[in-house]
Amino acid sequence: MTNADIASTLEQIADLLEYLGENPFRCRAYRAAARTVSGVTEPLAELRRDGGPGLAGLEGIGADLAGRIAMLIETGRLPLLDELKAQVPAAAADLLRVPGLGPKKARLLIDQLGIDSLESLEQACRDGRVAAVKGFGEKTQHAILRKVAFARDPQRRRLLWKDADDIARDLIEWMRRCPQADRVEGAGSWRRGRDTVGCIRMVVASQSPAAVIDHGIAWPGAAAVLERVESATRLRGPKDTEIAIVVVTDVAFGAAMVVHTGSRAHTDRLRECAEERRLVFDARGVVPIGGEERPATSPPSRSSATEEDVYANLGLAWIPPELREGRDEILRAEDRRLPALVRLEDIRGDLHMHTTESDGDAPLAEMVRVAISRGLEYIAITDHGPRVSMANGLGPERLLAQWEEIDRLNASLAAAGPPPIVVLKGVEVDMLEQGGLDLPDDLLSRADWVVASLHYGQQQPGTQITARIIEAMEHPAVGVIGHPTGRLINRRPPYEVDMDAVIAAAARTGTFLEINANPWRLDLHEIHAAAARDAGVGLVISTDAHSTAGLDLMRCGVLQARRAGCSAADVVNTRSLRELRALMKRDGSRRG
Ligand SMILES: [Zn+2]
Ligand SMILES: [Zn+2]
Incomplete structure (x- = not known):
């Protein structure tokens, strides 16, 4: 059970208590505990196992709650x-899944309209009955209608990439320990x-499929076996995720990777x-038309051991996995016009992060220390402005x-020669x-870097x-629009x-x-990011870290930029600080 699972259970209890009109202090205690739990980076299950002060030592979690979490x-x-x-009523749980529909409103709808x-x-x-309920009105009805569609969307049952990544890595590591597995890759x-x-799909090269599948089924994360055939299995994994393991021969490994990686x-x-x-290809390899009728054990007649072989057989350059969506990548691969995609190593700065001054978990000095250890050349500290009073803006x-503190910090970093990092006042x-x-x-004009974001009035x-967004972009001090569409994947x-x-x-x-x-935001997503790049807009990949661990999420943003087909040149924080300043609309000449 992950911290996120525990937090969402506590949140659910708070919702139900509130729905039942229970003591508001009790509801608040569960909500506060949910927030605390989701902010802890170490898995609570381990905190407990280590036998230390354990759960009761966490802020806002008393003995009673600690016992329940245990x-x-x-x-x-x-x-x-x-x-x-x-x-x-059973419908309450469904209604509470609608973003923004709290327990009180849900209860009114159930009691008065029999929803x-x-x-x-x-x-x-659609009938206008919701607007007629006291306290709702047309605007609320419109907002609810939009969000009901969202709550019903089956896509919401998909895992966030980051959660899938944790599971996939664990499974890959497990499968690589199987003595009969020659190669194991995620697809x-x-x-x-x-x-x-x-x-989550795995492709394994092996001469002994039965042994590989036995090993896969023995994975501690496997909750149930959904299907097993001679050289493949489907499992129910953690968080209800479906897992597919396919076993192929070494000579067909590339073909299987291509088939199991690409979109339909x-x-x-x-x-x-x-x-x-005049060829056909499937997970068993590339063969001339008619050759697919061969026995399963005979090797493909065209080299299919690597992905490069398979694409070359089809007259194409190897296509990076992030682009395999069936858009224009095949034409580009034919003409050898595929972009060199931006890599995590290209990123030189991180221009959006929070400290304990607003709603971050780590103080300024700690964020800077970890940013240096991650090899960043510059960062911008961008705590919230005063409107976000909830986050102590x-x-x-x-x-x-x-x-002033940042000035002092920069001065001390530069005291003994070239500084390891420059901290921007943002x-x-x-x-x-x-x-x-x-x-x-006048204050914003003195900042090195200004992110403008929209956190309130999202229902307008x-x-x-x-x-509102265009007005902010016309401001000379605003360098970038933060999370421009405001989506929270699966939530909002x-x-x-x-x-x-x-x-x-x-x-x-x-x-x-x-x-x-x-991982909840990935905002801009790839389609908008590609459109912005095509319009000549500079993109900034930022972590929006609220903790030192948050700085490691940069790879999730890089993946999204890669899916948009962006190269390093399209992403402004791959530049040196001097080059970045020259690209900013309020250019660096004033600062020298
Ligand atoms: Zn924000
Ligand atoms: Zn932020």
Whole structure:
């Protein structure tokens, strides 16, 4: 059981308590505990095993709650949750999955309109019955209708890429310990770096498929065997994930990797390419048309041991997995026009992160120390402005004090020669609901780096949201728009924002757009990032780290940029600080 699982269980209990009209302090205690648990980087299960002060030592978690969490970790269940569930209508749990629909509103809808499912809620919105309930109105009804569709979307059952990555790495490591496995690689949408993953696929080269499959089934993460055939198996893994393990011969390994990595659209087009060359290919290799009827044990007649071999047989250059979506990558591979994709090693700076001054977990000095150890040449400290009072956002006075601290830190880093890192004085300023920013212009003009983000008024109509973002881009101090669409994968849809207009305004004003690397956000996603790049907009990949561990999420943002087909030149934080400053709209000449 991961910390995220524990946190979501605690959150669910709080929702149900609130639904039942229980003591508000009790509800709040569960919510606070959920927040604490999701902020702990070390798995709670291990904290407990180590026998130290354990769970009760965590902020806001008393003996009673610690006991319940311990039971949850040990048994995977909590009687309290079952008791609460028995007391509320079944539809309540479904309604609470609609983002922004809290327990109080859900109860009103169930009690007054007899809503018993997401379908009936959707119908009630369409009939205008929701707007008629006291305290709802047209605007709320519109917002609920949009989000019901989101809550019903089956895509939401896919795992976040980062969660799939944890599972995939664990399984790869396990499979590589199988003595009969000659090669083991992960494939599927995990390898393509998609923002979410439905099924984790493994390809194994071996002469003994039965032994490999036995080994796979014995993986401690395997909860159930869904299917087993001679050379493949499907398992139910952690978090209800589907796992597929395919065993092939060494000589067909490349073909199997191509088949099991590409999207359906990609592999369909490859089959067309093969047909044009009087070839067929499947997971057993590439052969002339007619040759696919061969016995399963006979080797393919065209070299299929590596992916390069397979693509070469089809007259194509090897295509990076992130591009195998069936868009224009095959034409480009034919003409040898594939881009050299940006790599994690190309990233030289991180321009969005928080410290304990706002809602981060680590103080400034600690963030800087870890950023140095990660080899970054520059970072920007961008705590929240005052509008985000919930996150203890900084007003002018506290911000200036932080900037003085950064000046002192930079001076001490440079005292003994060239500094290992330069720390930029930045801020994540809020685009206010009625327009404007939450810090004065004279202050922003003194910042080295300004991220402008939208955290409030996300329900506004698209025209208003778009206008707020464009207004911010026209501000001379704003360097980049943070998480431009506001989506939280599986949790919250993007704002109703006109991205074509935002991208055009970014190009016109010289404002960069962010690819936020947080696995929940990945915002811009690949399609918008590609459109921005094509419009000549500079992209910034940022971690938006709220802890030192958060700095390691850069790879998730890099994957998204790779899926957009971006090379290092398209991403401005692959440049040196001097080059970056020259690219900023308020260019570096003033600063020298
Ligand atoms: Zn933000
Ligand atoms: Zn942020």
